[in-house]
Amino acid sequence: MxxxxxxxxxxxxxxxxxxxxxxxxxxxxxxxxxxxxxxxxxxxxxxxxxxxxxxxxxxxxxxxxxxxxxxxxxxxxxxxxxxxxxxxxxxxxxxxxxxxxxxxxxxxxxxxxxxxxxxxxxxxxxxxxxxxxxxxxxxxxGQSTNDTIPTAIRLAVLAKLPRLTAAVHAMAAEFSRLAEREKDTVKSGRTHLQDAVPTTLGQEFAGYAWTLARCASSLDAVRPALCEIGLGGSAAGTGLNTSPDYPARVATELAKLTHEPIRVGQLVAQMQSMNDLARLSGEIRNLALELTRISNDLRLLASGPRTGLGEIQLPPVQPGSSIMPGKVNPVMFEMLNQVCFQVLGQDAAVSYMVQAGQMELNVMMPALGSALFDAMDWLTNAMNAATEKNLKGIVVNRERCAFFIHQSVALATLLNTRIGYNRAAEVAKESEKSGRPVRDIVAERGLMSAADFDVLVLQAAHGVGSGGGAG
Incomplete structure (x- = not known):
């Protein structure tokens, strides 16, 4: 040298x-x-x-x-x-x-x-x-790797948790805003990916908002368990080589530094068991599952623009193809899907590592913590990006929604309480065979006027009963 x-x-x-x-x-x-x-x-x-x-x-x-x-x-x-x-x-x-x-x-x-x-x-x-x-x-x-590292993991996720829940609430708030704006936008519901009874776009969005708010509450519910620490347990939870009352004193100091209600847990258990981190990972997984479903819905609603559903339009943020001019893709929610799938993998890794500890220590903590940190950061960033770049600029094609609802054979369901299931089925079959809207067949048969049927559709979309008995 x-x-x-x-x-x-x-x-x-x-x-x-x-x-x-x-x-x-x-x-x-x-x-x-x-x-x-x-x-x-x-x-x-x-x-x-x-x-x-x-x-x-x-x-x-x-x-x-x-x-x-x-x-x-x-x-x-x-x-x-x-x-x-x-x-x-x-x-x-x-x-x-x-x-x-x-x-x-x-x-x-x-x-x-x-x-x-x-x-x-x-x-x-x-x-x-x-x-x-x-x-x-x-x-x-007075410390050991064995008590400082699990404590640091818990403090780190406590620091990340407010950022994650804020991103969830921000997306939920945007869906709530859209729900109010589109509360009277009647559209066809879809079950089994088939035409179903009327709903409103506002109600679809309101469902997303409520689901996300519930996810945020579930994440927050894990917080008290994360505030229990095993610092002071030293190497095996026995407190070897620690000063008198050290666990309580150090917990008090950490509470001041973090502004969290940090308290002493069961010292042995806090090095053996990562159950609170598994619970947090599970709630993050549940959020990812809901976000996957919602992202898929939005991509379907925005499909087209000519040959898909096209009921909504997501703001274009970049060209969609290197070969097809003018093509625009739902890239923000494709990105969110990919992040959610990766988060599911991180949760699987956390689950394996939580059960992989032996005796007085879970030795898998470095990678366990890293998997949790990634899942929280990735979801936070992905949700914020999708909300800012896409949700806030959604455009609704109300004409497209109206077209689909009046083409739907499922509107015959609204006649069940008026003329009975069997006679309503006859109307549905005629509509399906002829391609004519249920609205026109109902008026032609003198069951009700086209205007009255439109009112019935609007009421049904808002969950208002049609009244009357089976005829």
């Missing part, structure tokens, strides 16, 4: 021996080993997860100082280092791949080393010389 290359690195030691660490790096030996061991996805840790883990280190420094285990000088240096990271500095120093050693030891040490180096330099020391602040003895005091 030439002199220039040597000068680019510093030599550190860990329990396995010497390690070459980039000279300018704020991380240390164990992080460098992890980078060499795990060149897997090329993806660095999630931002919310990094910040959550740093908040844990900050809270622990305060909690450990209270009984005198950590000196005020070291506490202040650790706290200052954490605050710099939370403010946006040193973010590029968190470098361990998302797929790494079980439980997340590599990420825990990445945090410990960066914080220790920043603290020591501030105290007049130098990077790679861990004095007076030690990554293990001081930054990691």
């Amino acid at each position: 030439n002199e220039f290359a040597v000068n680019k690195f510093r030599t550190e030691k860990d329990s396995l021996g010497e390690v070459q660490v980039p000279l300018n790096a704020w991380y240390g030996a164990q992080t460098a080993r992890a980078m060499a061991n795990f060149p897997i996805s090329g993806r660095r840790p999630d931002k919310d997860f990094v910040l959550a883990h740093v908040r844990i280190k900050l809270a622990a420094a305060h909690a450990n100082c209270q009984p005198g285990w950590l000196s005020e000088e070291k506490r202040d240096a650790i706290v200052a280092a954490c605050e710099k990271i939370l403010a946006g500095e040193y973010r590029d120093e968190f470098v361990v791949d998302r797929f790494q050693a079980g439980a997340g030891t590599s990420h825990n040490m990445n945090s410990n080393e960066v914080i220790a180096n920043v603290a020591n330099v501030a105290l007049g020391g130098e990077k790679g010389v861990y004095t007076p602040v030690s990554p293990n003895d001081d930054v990691n005091m």
Whole structure:
């Protein structure tokens, strides 16, 4: 190795021996080993997860100082280092791949080393010389990978959850607005993808809005469980090497930092069981299923423009074809479909990893957390994009809706309470055979005027009974 290359690195030691660490790096030996061991996805840790883990280190420094285990000088240096990271500095120093050693030891040490180096330099020391602040003895005091990583995952999803539910509410609100605007736009209902009784476009949109609002409520319902943490359990939930009352003190500090009602859970269980994260993943999956269905409906309603349904038109956001001039595709909801399918895969991965823990620890946490983080971020971004670029600009083709409703043989159903099912079936058969609208056949037979039939259709679309008895 030439002199220039040597000068680019510093030599550190860990329990396995010497390690070459980039000279300018704020991380240390164990992080460098992890980078060499795990060149897997090329993806660095999630931002919310990094910040959550740093908040844990900050809270622990305060909690450990209270009984005198950590000196005020070291506490202040650790706290200052954490605050710099939370403010946006040193973010590029968190470098361990998302797929790494079980439980997340590599990420825990990445945090410990960066914080220790920043603290020591501030105290007049130098990077790679861990004095007076030690990554293990001081930054990691009273902690273990086994309790900090699951806590950081829970804090990270708590940070993401409001953004996800806000996106759900925003889409629901837009559907509600459309529902009010199109409350009197009568159209053919469709069941089994066949013509069915009348409805209104407003009622279809209102159904989407209600369903999404329910999804948001279900997501929020998981929040209390996520606020229960196992920090203070140390390596196996027993609290080994923790100061007196540490779990309660550190939970109080985290509550202040996160503005969440963080509280101590059952320490052993919080490292063994990821049930609350499985519940959250399940609700995200349910949201993805509903969004898939709604996206499919909108793509069908917008199909055409000449040979499909064409009852709505989605705003064009880009050319739809490299070969067919003028073609425009429903790309925003195609994108949302793809994201939802990927989210379903992430939920499957979470499910496998939740049950894959053994004894006192679930070692699958790094990838489990990553799958959840991706699902939440992707859905948030996809829903916001679809709402802003498509939902807010939907144009309704009312003439097309009116055309289809009057072509529908299913309108004969409205006659059931007037003339009975069998006679209504005769009208339906004649309409289907002749191609003439039910409206015209009803008027021709003297059953009711065309105008009265139009009123009956409007009433039926709004769910108002037609009255009368079977004749």
